[in-house]
Amino acid sequence: MPRNGAEAAPAAQPGVPAACLENVQVTYPDGTEALRGVSLTIARGSYTCVVGGNGSGKSTLAQLLNALIVPTRGRVRTFGIDTADESRQMEIRSRAAMVFQHPDDQMVTSVVADDVAFGPENLALPQPEIAARVDESLAAVALSDLALADPSDLSGGQKQRVAIAGALAMHPDLLILDEPAAMLDVRGRRGIRRVCRELNERGITVVHVTHFMDDVLDADRVVVLSRGQVVLDGAPEEVFAHEDTVRSLNLDLPASLTLADKLEARGLRVPHRAREAELARAVADAVETRQGGSAQAASSLPHDAVPAADAADKKNPATGAALSPDGIGPGASAEPAAIAFEHVSFSYAALAPKRRRGLFLRKRNRLRRAAEAAARGPWALEDASFSVAPGSLTALIGHTGAGKSTVIELACALKAPTHGHVRVAGIDTDNLAQRRELRRAIGYVAQLPERQLFAETVYDDVAFGPRNLGLADEEVRTRVREALELVGLDADAICGRSPFALSGGQQRGVALAGVLALKPRILVLDEPMAGLDPAGRARTVALLRRLNEQGTAMLVVTHSMDDAAALADQLVVLDHGRVALQGTPAEVFAQESELRRMGLGIPSALRIAHKLSSAGVPLPGAQPLTLDALADAVVSAANGPARGARPPVAAAASAGPADPALHRPDAAKGGEHLGAAR
Amino acid sequence: MALRVSVGQYFSADSPIHRLDPRVKLALTLAYMLSCFFVANPAMLALAGAAALALVRLSRVPAGLLLRSVRPIFFFLVLTSVFNLFFVCTGNPLVQLGPVSVTYDGAWAAVLYSLRFLFLLVVGALLMCTTTPIALTDAAESLMAPFARWGLPVHDVALIMSIALRFVPTLSREAENVVAAQTARGADLENKGAIAYARACVPLVVPLFASALRHAENLGRAMDARCYTDGAHRTRYHVMRFEPARDGVAVAVAAGYLVLLVACAVLL
Structure with a gap:
C-alpha cells in the first residue's frame, strides 16, 4: 500500500x-x-x-x-x-x-x-x-x-x-x-x-x-x-x-481469553493472555509443566467440569443424506429434502426484459459492468447442487458477491432458476399451482429484518403473516402470542406498542416473531446475528437451536465461522457463484487452505489450535471446532497420551448445552456486576 | 441486486463530443434543439439532418442506442404524421382515395414535423449519452449560477440532484428487499381493486419511508462532519474549462451552422 x-x-x-x-x-x-x-x-x-x-x-x-x-x-x-x-x-x-x-x-x-x-x-x-x-x-x-x-x-x-x-x-x-x-x-x-x-x-x-x-x-x-x-x-x-467486568457489560471477550477460562474450568491453570500467540506459548508451558507431574495432575482433574460426551448430541441421522449432492438422500425416511438445489444456475441478466437489454446495452457503461462482473461474474449462481435434509441445519458461507443472496432468493421462490430445479419440501419452485403451499412451508428472515416492520402495533405486525394465510382471528391471536414468547418477548407488555418505539434488539425479536408466526417447517435466515450484541447473539443462537430441535429445517447465511461450526450439521461454501465445498463442519474446515484461498476464515478454536501446535502443544489429529472441544483436547494432551482417549472429532462436533454463550448474564444483571466492579 | 436502475443513458466512449466542456455541450444542444423549431424548408431540413447525423457519427454512440431512447415518443411522431397527412387540406392533391385525400402540403407537413422533431430528440439523447449525470448537474449549476444572485438556490438544488442520483440504486435495492420479505410473509399484491391494492402497499411503503428518513438523518450528520455548510462557498473538484482549441471550435462550428440555417431560410 x-x-x-x-x-x-x-x-x-x-x-x-x-x-x-x-x-x-x-x-x-x-x-x-x-x-x-x-x-x-x-x-x-x-x-x-x-x-x-x-x-x-x-x-x-x-x-x-x-x-x-x-x-x-x-x-x-x-x-x-x-x-x-x-x-x-x-x-x-x-x-x-x-x-x-x-x-x-x-x-x-x-x-x-x-x-x-x-x-x-x-x-x-x-x-x-x-x-x-x-x-x-x-x-x-x-x-x-x-x-x-x-x-x-x-x-x-x-x-x-x-x-x-x-x-x-x-x-x-x-x-x-x-x-x-x-x-x-x-x-x-x-x-x-x-x-x-x-x-x-x-x-x-x-x-x-x-x-x-x-x-x-x-x-x-x-x-x-x-x-x-x-x-x-x-x-x-x-x-x-478485568475479564468478569467486561463479560458482565455484555461485551465479547477475545476467543483466547474464553479458552483460558475453559482450561481453568478443566483444571489447567494458564495465564490469561488476550493475544493468541502469547496464549499459545503460555499454554505450551503449562502443558509441559503438567506433563512433568502427570500423575498428580490426572487425579486433580475435576471430572464434572468436562462436558458430557456429545457424540449422541449430533442429533440427526439424516445429516449423512445431506451430503448426497443431488438432494434426496438414501435416508430411511421418504420425506423429501427440505430444500434441494439440483444443478441450479441463475443469471440476473437473463431475468431482465429482453427488449430492453439488446445488443447495445451490453457494450454500454463498460466500467461499471466490469466492476460488477468482478464482483459476481455473469452467473450469480452456476450449477449449484446441495440439499438441506429435513430437520437439519445448513450454514451457507461465502463472502459478498459469492451468491448467497441468490441462493436465498431461489430457495424462497422469490426468483426462479435459469437452469435446473429448486425444490422446497418436494415442491418445485417453478410450480405456480403449488406456490401457496410452498409459501406455507418456508419462512424467510431477511437481513436486518427489523427494517421490514410497518404496522401501527407489534400485534398487527406479527399478525400480518398469519392473516395473509387466511387464519381465523382466534388462531391468529394464539400464533402471535406463541411467536412473541418464542423470541423471548412479553406478549402482554409489547403487543399494543408501536414497533418503531422499541429498542433495536426488541425490533429484531418482533421481526423474527412475524416470520415464526407462520409456523414454517423450513426457515431461511440471512445473517440473523448481524449487528447484535453478545447477549442478543446468544439469544438468537439459543432460539435457532430450539427451533432446530423442534424439527425445523434451516438454511442460515452467516459470516461467522464460529457460529457455523457451533450450529450447523452441514456447511455449503459458495465462491464466485459455485458451490466450492460442502460437508459437515469437520469435513469443510479440514480444507483450510481452500478456505483461505477464498478469503474465508476458520473457527477461532481451530485457528488457536494451530497456534498451540506450532507452540509445541501436542494435539495429535485433533481438529477442534469449538473452544470446548479445544479445551478438552488441550487438557487430555496435558494429562499425557494415556488419558487422551477422547476422540477429538466427536468432541469437536459437540455443540451441546455446555456452551457458555447461553449462560452469559443479561444486561440488567450486568449492571449489578458493574456496580461491584467499581 | 436484480433490479438495476440505471440513471441517465451515459455511454462510455472517448470522442470529441464526450470531451467537450459540458457547459458548452449543454448550451449548444439547447441551441440546436431550439433551431429545429425554425426549420421550414427542404434545404433547412437537409442541413439539420446532416448536422444531427454528423454529431452522432462523431460521438461514436451507436445509432441504435439513440433511436432506442427516442422510441417512447415514436408513437407520438407517427400519430402526428398521420394527422398532418390526412387533415391538412391545402395544396395540390397528391393522392385521392375515395373521400380521403392527401395533399402535397399535408405530406410535406408530415415529413417536416416528424423529421425535425426526430432530429431534436436524437441530439437531446446524444447529450445524455455523452455526458454523465454528474457532469450535467455541474454544467446546469454553472450555467444557472448567475441566478443565484437573485436568491435562487442553484447550488443546493444541484447537490440535491447529485444525492438523488446517488440514492436511486440504494433505495431500489431496499425496495426489492422489502418486497421479497413481505412476499415471503404472504403479502399478495395482485388481483385486487384499487383500495385493496393501496392497503396492500402499506407493508411496502412504510418500511421504505422509514428507511428514507433514516438515510436522510444519517446523511445529514455525515455531511455536517465533512464540513458542508452551504453550496455557495465551495470549490469544485471537476473544474470545467473552456478550451478554445476544443470548445471554441465547437462554438464556431455551431455558429456556422446557425448562419447557414438562416441563409437557407432567407434565400430559399
Missing part, C-alpha cells in the same frame, strides 16, 4: 492533547442520559478503542469529539478548541474527520472519486489540491482502481474504505470511526483494521468505536463505557485483566 497518504498537519501544537473531555454529560431532548460525567484525555498520535454495549453512550462520545454533539454539561476541547464555540466548529471538523457505521449513508455522489472530493470541496481548496488529495486518499485505502466506479456497485468493505478516504482527504489530525465494521464481513473488517493501523503509524490519532473485541487488540488504549460512564480505561491487557 502506498505511503504517500495524508500526513499530520504541521499546525499541531505539541502540548495540546487531541481531545479532552471534562466531566461531560449529554442528555438528549427525550430525556435519555447518554453520557453521565465522562472525563477523558486522548493523547496525540494514540490509537484508542472505545467499546461498550448498545446504549452505553459510545456513539455519543464519538460525535462529541468533532462537535456534532455539544455537551449538555461539562466541556469538550478538541485540539484545545472548545466544541461549544460555534464559530470554530468547522475548524474542528476539518481536523477531526469522522467515519460512520452505515457506508451507504455517507456518500453524496455516484462516482467514488467525486465523493472523496466532497470534503475538500467544502473546505474551498483549490482544484489541483483537491485532485492531489483525492488521489493520495484513494491510494491510502488501496482503492485507486475504483476511482471511477459507482459506490452502489462496491462491497460494504470497499464502501467503508471510500468513506475513510473521504475523511483522509480532509488531512485530519484525528480520525474518529464510529463502528465502521458493524455491517461488514470478516474480510471487510480486516481491511478496515489494517487501514486504521497504517494511518495511526503515520501519526494520525485514531479513535475507534467498536463492539468487536478483537479490534481492541490493535489499540494502545481501551476505554470501556457502560451506561454513560467510563468503567475501564487502560492498555488492552489491563482491561482484559
Whole structure:
C-alpha cells in the first residue's frame, strides 16, 4: 500500500492533547442520559478503542469529539478548541474527520472519486489540491482502481474504505470511526483494521468505536463505557485483566481469553493472555509443566467440569443424506429434502426484459459492468447442487458477491432458476399451482429484518403473516402470542406498542416473531446475528437451536465461522457463484487452505489450535471446532497420551448445552456486576 | 441486486463530443434543439439532418442506442404524421382515395414535423449519452449560477440532484428487499381493486419511508462532519474549462451552422 497518504498537519501544537473531555454529560431532548460525567484525555498520535454495549453512550462520545454533539454539561476541547464555540466548529471538523457505521449513508455522489472530493470541496481548496488529495486518499485505502466506479456497485468493505478516504482527504489530525465494521464481513473488517493501523503509524490519532473485541487488540488504549460512564480505561491487557467486568457489560471477550477460562474450568491453570500467540506459548508451558507431574495432575482433574460426551448430541441421522449432492438422500425416511438445489444456475441478466437489454446495452457503461462482473461474474449462481435434509441445519458461507443472496432468493421462490430445479419440501419452485403451499412451508428472515416492520402495533405486525394465510382471528391471536414468547418477548407488555418505539434488539425479536408466526417447517435466515450484541447473539443462537430441535429445517447465511461450526450439521461454501465445498463442519474446515484461498476464515478454536501446535502443544489429529472441544483436547494432551482417549472429532462436533454463550448474564444483571466492579 | 436502475443513458466512449466542456455541450444542444423549431424548408431540413447525423457519427454512440431512447415518443411522431397527412387540406392533391385525400402540403407537413422533431430528440439523447449525470448537474449549476444572485438556490438544488442520483440504486435495492420479505410473509399484491391494492402497499411503503428518513438523518450528520455548510462557498473538484482549441471550435462550428440555417431560410 502506498505511503504517500495524508500526513499530520504541521499546525499541531505539541502540548495540546487531541481531545479532552471534562466531566461531560449529554442528555438528549427525550430525556435519555447518554453520557453521565465522562472525563477523558486522548493523547496525540494514540490509537484508542472505545467499546461498550448498545446504549452505553459510545456513539455519543464519538460525535462529541468533532462537535456534532455539544455537551449538555461539562466541556469538550478538541485540539484545545472548545466544541461549544460555534464559530470554530468547522475548524474542528476539518481536523477531526469522522467515519460512520452505515457506508451507504455517507456518500453524496455516484462516482467514488467525486465523493472523496466532497470534503475538500467544502473546505474551498483549490482544484489541483483537491485532485492531489483525492488521489493520495484513494491510494491510502488501496482503492485507486475504483476511482471511477459507482459506490452502489462496491462491497460494504470497499464502501467503508471510500468513506475513510473521504475523511483522509480532509488531512485530519484525528480520525474518529464510529463502528465502521458493524455491517461488514470478516474480510471487510480486516481491511478496515489494517487501514486504521497504517494511518495511526503515520501519526494520525485514531479513535475507534467498536463492539468487536478483537479490534481492541490493535489499540494502545481501551476505554470501556457502560451506561454513560467510563468503567475501564487502560492498555488492552489491563482491561482484559478485568475479564468478569467486561463479560458482565455484555461485551465479547477475545476467543483466547474464553479458552483460558475453559482450561481453568478443566483444571489447567494458564495465564490469561488476550493475544493468541502469547496464549499459545503460555499454554505450551503449562502443558509441559503438567506433563512433568502427570500423575498428580490426572487425579486433580475435576471430572464434572468436562462436558458430557456429545457424540449422541449430533442429533440427526439424516445429516449423512445431506451430503448426497443431488438432494434426496438414501435416508430411511421418504420425506423429501427440505430444500434441494439440483444443478441450479441463475443469471440476473437473463431475468431482465429482453427488449430492453439488446445488443447495445451490453457494450454500454463498460466500467461499471466490469466492476460488477468482478464482483459476481455473469452467473450469480452456476450449477449449484446441495440439499438441506429435513430437520437439519445448513450454514451457507461465502463472502459478498459469492451468491448467497441468490441462493436465498431461489430457495424462497422469490426468483426462479435459469437452469435446473429448486425444490422446497418436494415442491418445485417453478410450480405456480403449488406456490401457496410452498409459501406455507418456508419462512424467510431477511437481513436486518427489523427494517421490514410497518404496522401501527407489534400485534398487527406479527399478525400480518398469519392473516395473509387466511387464519381465523382466534388462531391468529394464539400464533402471535406463541411467536412473541418464542423470541423471548412479553406478549402482554409489547403487543399494543408501536414497533418503531422499541429498542433495536426488541425490533429484531418482533421481526423474527412475524416470520415464526407462520409456523414454517423450513426457515431461511440471512445473517440473523448481524449487528447484535453478545447477549442478543446468544439469544438468537439459543432460539435457532430450539427451533432446530423442534424439527425445523434451516438454511442460515452467516459470516461467522464460529457460529457455523457451533450450529450447523452441514456447511455449503459458495465462491464466485459455485458451490466450492460442502460437508459437515469437520469435513469443510479440514480444507483450510481452500478456505483461505477464498478469503474465508476458520473457527477461532481451530485457528488457536494451530497456534498451540506450532507452540509445541501436542494435539495429535485433533481438529477442534469449538473452544470446548479445544479445551478438552488441550487438557487430555496435558494429562499425557494415556488419558487422551477422547476422540477429538466427536468432541469437536459437540455443540451441546455446555456452551457458555447461553449462560452469559443479561444486561440488567450486568449492571449489578458493574456496580461491584467499581 | 436484480433490479438495476440505471440513471441517465451515459455511454462510455472517448470522442470529441464526450470531451467537450459540458457547459458548452449543454448550451449548444439547447441551441440546436431550439433551431429545429425554425426549420421550414427542404434545404433547412437537409442541413439539420446532416448536422444531427454528423454529431452522432462523431460521438461514436451507436445509432441504435439513440433511436432506442427516442422510441417512447415514436408513437407520438407517427400519430402526428398521420394527422398532418390526412387533415391538412391545402395544396395540390397528391393522392385521392375515395373521400380521403392527401395533399402535397399535408405530406410535406408530415415529413417536416416528424423529421425535425426526430432530429431534436436524437441530439437531446446524444447529450445524455455523452455526458454523465454528474457532469450535467455541474454544467446546469454553472450555467444557472448567475441566478443565484437573485436568491435562487442553484447550488443546493444541484447537490440535491447529485444525492438523488446517488440514492436511486440504494433505495431500489431496499425496495426489492422489502418486497421479497413481505412476499415471503404472504403479502399478495395482485388481483385486487384499487383500495385493496393501496392497503396492500402499506407493508411496502412504510418500511421504505422509514428507511428514507433514516438515510436522510444519517446523511445529514455525515455531511455536517465533512464540513458542508452551504453550496455557495465551495470549490469544485471537476473544474470545467473552456478550451478554445476544443470548445471554441465547437462554438464556431455551431455558429456556422446557425448562419447557414438562416441563409437557407432567407434565400430559399
